[in-house]
Amino acid sequence: MSIPSYLENTVKDYADQAKAAYSAPINTSTFTGSKFVAGEDPLQTQAINMAQQGVGSYAPYLQAAQSAQRAGAGQLGLASRTLGGAYGALGQAGSALGGVGGTINQAGSTLGQAGQSLGGIGGTINQAGQSLNQAGAAYGGMGQFQAAGAGAAQGAANIAGGAAGMTGPNAYKQFMSPYQQQVIDATLAEYDKQGAAGAQQIKDSAISSGNFGGGREGAQLGEYQANRLADRAALQGSMLERGFGQANQLAQQNFANQGDLFGMQQGLGGMASNLFNQQGQMGQAQQGLAGAQQSLANAQLGRGTAMQNLAQSQLGRGQAIQGLSAAQQGLAGAYGNQINQQFGLSDFQRQGMGQDISALGSMGAIRQGLNQAKLTADQNAARTGAYEPYGRLTQFGNVLTGLGGGYAGQQYQDPGSGGSPFQAALGTATGLAGLYGKIFG
Numbered sequence: 001m002s003i004p005s006y007l008e009n010t011v012k013d014y015a016d017q018a019k020a021a022y023s024a025p026i027n028t029s030t031f032t033g034s035k036f037v038a039g040e041d042p043l044q045t046q047a048i049n050m051a052q053q054g055v056g057s058y059a060p061y062l063q064a065a066q067s068a069q070r071a072g073a074g075q076l077g078l079a080s081r082t083l084g085g086a087y088g089a090l091g092q093a094g095s096a097l098g099g100v101g102g103t104i105n106q107a108g109s110t111l112g113q114a115g116q117s118l119g120g121i122g123g124t125i126n127q128a129g130q131s132l133n134q135a136g137a138a139y140g141g142m143g144q145f146q147a148a149g150a151g152a153a154q155g156a157a158n159i160a161g162g163a164a165g166m167t168g169p170n171a172y173k174q175f176m177s178p179y180q181q182q183v184i185d186a187t188l189a190e191y192d193k194q195g196a197a198g199a200q201q202i203k204d205s206a207i208s209s210g211n212f213g214g215g216r217e218g219a220q221l222g223e224y225q226a227n228r229l230a231d232r233a234a235l236q237g238s239m240l241e242r243g244f245g246q247a248n249q250l251a252q253q254n255f256a257n258q259g260d261l262f263g264m265q266q267g268l269g270g271m272a273s274n275l276f277n278q279q280g281q282m283g284q285a286q287q288g289l290a291g292a293q294q295s296l297a298n299a300q301l302g303r304g305t306a307m308q309n310l311a312q313s314q315l316g317r318g319q320a321i322q323g324l325s326a327a328q329q330g331l332a333g334a335y336g337n338q339i340n341q342q343f344g345l346s347d348f349q350r351q352g353m354g355q356d357i358s359a360l361g362s363m364g365a366i367r368q369g370l371n372q373a374k375l376t377a378d379q380n381a382a383r384t385g386a387y388e389p390y391g392r393l394t395q396f397g398n399v400l401t402g403l404g405g406g407y408a409g410q411q412y413q414d415p416g417s418g419g420s421p422f423q424a425a426l427g428t429a430t431g432l433a434g435l436y437g438k439i440f441g
Contacts (some may be wrong), residue, residue, distance in 0.1 A: 003404060004200070004403075004404060006215070007403060007404055010400060011400060011427040013439055014393070014396055014397060014400055017393060018393050018394070018397075021389045021390060022390075025417075026386050027386070027389075028386075030382045030385075030386060031379050031380075031382035031383040031386060032379075035375075036375045036376065036378065036379040037372070037375065038368050038371035038372035038375055039368075039371075040077055040153075040364075040368070041364035041365070041367045041368040042364070043360045043361070043363050043367065044360070044361055044364035044365065044368065045364075046360050046364075047356075047357045047358075047360035047364060050353065050356065050357050050360070051357050054350065054353045054357075057346075057349060057353070058346040058350065061342045061343065061345055061346035061349075062342070062346070063129050064342045065338075065339040065342040065343060068335045068336075068338040068339045068342065069335070069336075069339055071335050071341075072332040072333075072335030072336055073331035073332075075245030075328050075329070075331050075335065076328075076332045078328055079325045079328040079329045079332065080326060081325055082325040085321050092314050094374075097366035098145065104363050111419065112324055135288045136419070146272075146276050148268075148272035149213075149272035149273045149276060152265055152268040153266075153269045154273055155265045155268075155269075156262055156265035156266045156269060159258055159261050159262045159265055160262055162258060167255065170254070171251040172244065172247040172248040172250075172251045173247070174251075175246075175247040175250040175251050175254075176243060176244075176247045177243060177246075177247075180240075180243045183239070184239050186237060187235065187239065188232065188235070188236060189420070191231075191232055191235060192232070195221075195228045195232075197261075198224060198228070199224060199225070200222060202217065202220050202224060203217065203221075206220075209213075215403065219399055219403060220338075222402075223395065223399050226395075229397070240246030243383045256362060260355060260359070263351065264355075264356060267348055267351065267352075270344065271348075274341060274344055277337060277339075277340075280336065281330075281333060281334050281337050282334075284330055284333075286324065288327040288330045291326070291327075295316060295319045295322075295323045296322075298316045298319070321378065333404075339441070
């Protein structure tokens with residue numbers, strides 16, 4: 001296909017420009033290399049150090065639980081020996097009953113002693129009554145801790161239900177700006193206004209040069225309109241993408257906050273449950289002590305009777321020893337509860353550390369994503385600048401082809417455009433930051 005005479009000079013100019021542009025090498029070091037990779041954020045470094053320090057943090061609680069276990073075993077051994085003494089006392093009671101017939105005559109002399117013993121019984125009975133009152137108060141206070149634990153569990157369930165509605169492909173919509181379309185319309189309207197002014201300048205220039213209505217004016221207007229429409233579409237897409245990215249980021253942060261609240265609510269429920277168990281153990285121990293005091297009072301009453309009642313007092317003594325053994329067993333159970341509390345504190349400490357590590361890692365990942373977005377934007381700008389002469393030549397060649405009657409080539413694509421650099425960097429960073437929360441979870 002021959003070149004029209006009116007395009008010969010233009011085609012020659014195009015060939016000269018193409019030769020000069022494609023002969024010059026591209027310095028790829030301006031838009032490649034490790035300088036465009038964001039480094040580790042200080043908050044991420046702090047999260048990693050905290051995670052390393054937390055390894056083995058459960059050891060002190062385990063040692064405390066082992067100490068409580070040894071103390072509980074000692075109390076059980078003491079209770080066993082006490083029961084042995086109770087059986088001995090029962091044997092003595094049997095011997096005393098066998099000798100009742102010969103010692104009834106001594107009953108008269110011991111009745112006087114009984115009066116003196118009765119005087120000391122009142123104090124013992126009063127102590128038993130106080131212990132029973134304390135046991136009742138302990139059981140009465142358990143309701144508030146039980147109610148607190150149930151309330152915390154319900155609160156955790158409500159938070160989990162609310163967080164479930166904040167996931168899925170439509171979670172970002174409630175965080176979209178209601179004024180986004182107004183901003184886009186105003187920006188595009190101003191862009192169209194400036195574009196019309198630029199087209200008018202081309203027409204005015206054609207009139208002043210005597211080319212009004214000619215092919216050169218048409219070519220300039222066509223190229224101007226094509227570039228302006230492409231830039232307008234790119235501007236609109238960028239504003240829409242930026243609004244979506246911001247809404248998606250806010251939705252992710254809100255979901256993470258709901259997860260933190262859920263963990264804290266569960267922790268409060270566990271603490272209330274532990275307090276409830278402690279109150280129950282305390283009440284049982286106080287009841288055992290009251291029983292022991294009552295048995296001791298019964299033993300004091302038996303001392304003032306006849307020799308036959310002396311045998312019965314021996315039996316009462318055996319019952320008192322059995323009550324003391326029960327109290328010691330209750331104390332051993334309290335040590336067992338202390339073991340469970342130590343394990344609970346260890347879990348709570350590790351969970352709290354895990355939440356701190358997750359928060360630091362997430363915030364560091366966001367800042368690292370922002371730094372990576374800036375570096376990627378600089379990289380895209382450098383790459384666009386390097387390839388910009390080739391883009392102009394491509395647009396120029398497409399216009400010449402169209403004016404010569406041929407088919408225009410493919411529209412030039414900016415090598416630096418490839419989506420939002422912030423979203424690409426943030427997607428990777430936030431995915432890695434989520435691993436911090438699983439270290440001690």
